[in-house]
Amino acid sequence: MVSKPASEYARETLKQIAARRLQPTPDNYQAIYDEISGQLTQPAFPQMRLRQIARVMPGQTPGQQRLLGQLEAAVEAQDWTALQRTLVGYAALGVTPVPVAVADKPGESDALNTVFAEHLARLIDNVTASLGEDDERVRQLGQELIAWLRQPMPALPETEKLLSNFSYRLSFAAEDQSAIRATLLMLLHMVFDNVAVLSQDDAWLQGQAQALRDAAVPPLTLRRLDDVQQRLKDVIFKQSESKARAIEAQRQMRELLATFIDRLAQMDESSAAYHSQLSHCAERISQVADLQALRPVLQDAMSATQAMAQKSQAMRTELHELRQRADTANAEIERLRQELERTSAQARHDPLTGALNRKGMEEALRREISGSQRHDAPLCVALLDLDNFKALNDRYGHAAGDGALLHLANVTRSAMRPQDQLARYGGEEFVLVLPGTTLEQGVEALKRLQRELSTHYFLSNEEHVLITFSAGVAQLAPEEEPASALRRADQAMYLAKRAGKNRVVAA
Structure with a gap:
């Protein structure tokens, strides 16, 4: 077969994809390219996956350690032959389970291994410390169990008894902690709701109360709380600065009004004095006998006038x-009011990506559902999940992971219609609200977004990384709650993940 330039194979591949009405995915392109060129593309060596497998392979015996070293060398060299030889060696060698309890002397088979007992003692110590000072009985039982485990070769029957008593008491403490946490969250929500009710006219305070409500929605994570705390600090600083300026502008306005009223009073007093002078002149004129005596009266009247x-x-x-x-002061007050409202609105957006947060998404969904019912128009929601996000974080670091989320949000916004809404649902998940969109149109829109994303590589440490996502799309049924539609979209997204990722599935 005559070899042709790669560019000709590429052009012919694109023609065949169009002629066969196939999706322009990397898998379809590769399959048709191999068919046209008559060459089979060697699959990429799964170096990362094999390294993960190597980390959990046994290495207790000298033979296992030797084979483990060979396995790591084969993965590093990307040598399939050496990899196969090493795995065959493992199969021939066999794996001997490591016993939890080992008898060092005859008659000690009912005693715990010292190393295992120490690991168990550390675990109990950490669990007890996490409960704080709330349950003294749990702490006492935990200390007794730790002291018992840290003596030489603790007997297994007594260990089982102490551990049973501790775990029984721990279950009650865990239930108490869960109830305390739920009650505290409920009390916090009551406080935040009360603050919002009492500050109906203060949009800036409304925004802060809403941010605190969002932060107190389970599941709580330290990273989420840190993000909200930092966001809230920024909002509070901007709002306090704007509030101080607004208060100063209002003070100036009050001073202006007081001065205005004072001037009006002075005008009234001057007018009254002028009329009194004119009345006095009129009285003097009535008593004048000749023109010579009239001159000073007229002079006084002209001077008063x-x-x-x-x-x-x-x-x-x-x-x-x-x-x-x-x-001017009134315009400044209006400008500051608008600035405060804009600042308050920031509490409804995700600080990393600039997309709506959950509260902003709920408000957008309520608005769009109302509009959809009013105009009898379809409405779709799509749930997007970034593919292989954990692997990307592990390989490039959390900063790169945050950059990938921002990259996805920016590309999505650039490809969205003006009426579409993007929200960060949590972690690497995003929600798209698509008004006036049927289920088929929603699926096609998400596929277009996938193609758009494939043309924009994410750059991390001078390395181009292709970002993909899996998505589920659901069209809201009449009278359906948004939570129900999101659950259906989530299930469809899970099917897309199971089907091989970088796919869109209709719910």
């Missing part, structure tokens, strides 16, 4: 300035 005109002009100018300052 000029003084009143000057005062009126000055008052008019000052009131105009007061009005301008009041308009």
